[in-house]
Amino acid sequence: MLKKTFELSVLKSAALAALALMALPAVAQTSNNCAPRDQVVKRLAERYGESRQSIGIGQRGVVMETFASADTGSWTITITTPGGVTCLVASGQSYEFLAEALPVVDSDA
Template identity: 30%
Template sequence: MLRVGILLALLLGAVWLTTPAHAAPPVCGDRATVLKSLSNKYAEQPVAAGVASNGGGIEVLKGPDGKTWSILFTYPDGPSCLIATGEAWQEIAFAVSGPKA
């Protein structure tokens, strides 16, 4: 029983040490303002969009040659928030195979 307690304490300690002290608040604002900012700063433009189950909109934006990308979520009756950003976006071509391809 003592072994299990020690193992659990070590595991929880490892998780605590790898968790950031504080998470950065999301960047939110008026959709047009957020889009203009991403365009001006990174030359990012929308390349894909969809509607979430709660009625909100989700958009993928990318810069020239995929050097940067952002994912923007717009709440149904609220602001638009950046939910992810990164570098090195890559397009993937999917090939359909099988008898009806």
């Protein structure tokens, strides 16, 4: 049950990140959750012990990154514009580091 709850939480976070990517220009100009990328990365490392765990590139060159701490389990999802402005999208606890294999696809179907 806990694993299913965690998976739903991750899916919700991904959906929020997708929504944030669509609204990024407005968010980057008006939000207190945005700063130059180097400042955000430094603060996540110093304050929460988080380092980058994953990265993806979205539309118009926007970069989505996940930062997490193996020690505390805290995590943060950020998006960064091509101009270098990074915004916090979501954060939480109980991050799990996974390296799962792809499911086996049944070729008879």
